[in-house]
């Protein structure tokens with residue numbers, strides 16, 4: 095596909111997604127500016143990813159650290175990178191300077207390692223706690239019942255700032271079925287907020303993907319992570 099057709103397909107997809115985000119915000123009585131679209135680039139060709147900033151998308155998400163490193167080098171430094179997948183300890187050092195937010199704070203040992211690495215690099219790092227709201231064994235993250243107990247952990251960290259919670263709902267055809275997952279995440283966020291020091295401002299709920307982002311926005315999502323819907327039609 096030549097560049098102008100590629101640009102056209104992306105423009106169309108972005109317009110459609112934007113319209114759906116606006117409609118969901120309107121239904122929920124929320125402002126469009128409360129929701130950030132994070133373009134998930136894991137399945138997209140580099141030519142398409144490189145066009146995103148000029149099409150107005152400056153928040154990009156990758157779930158593999160090595161792919162994030164590689165793509166960050168291809169794109170302007172004005173891009174805000176989000177790591178949305180599992181982060182192994184030996185990848186922390188190289189990842190920290192590149193990312194604005196780590197959505198996948200999925201285990202205690204990672205929080206400890208991030209604290210050590212961030213201190214060493216002399217920078218704060220913003221992290222979301224990933225919660226397994228669907229209870230599926232294949233999903234990473236803390237069980238909902240573990241979340242209230244995390245306030246002690248976070249209140250003892252100096253370089254890691256908790257910015258909110260993240261979840262992946264079950265992959266189902268009917269997005270309505272994801273609503274309880276999203277409502278649970280919001281409820282956990284609201285409860286955790288009350289037990290944390292001022293260092294941690296739990297502004298974010300990272301929830302909603304191509305299949306279910308409208309329901310997530312209705313339930314309070316501030317970050318929606320969208321891949322498939324954004325890059326649809328590129329192979330034709």
Ligand SMILES: *Cc1c(COP(=O)(O)O)cnc(C)c1O
Pocket residue numbers: 134136157178179262303304305319320321322323
């Ligand atoms: C791939 C991925 C997404 C995007 O999913 P789509 O269904 O392609 O929109 C969002 N979040 C995470 C954690 C992912 O791995």
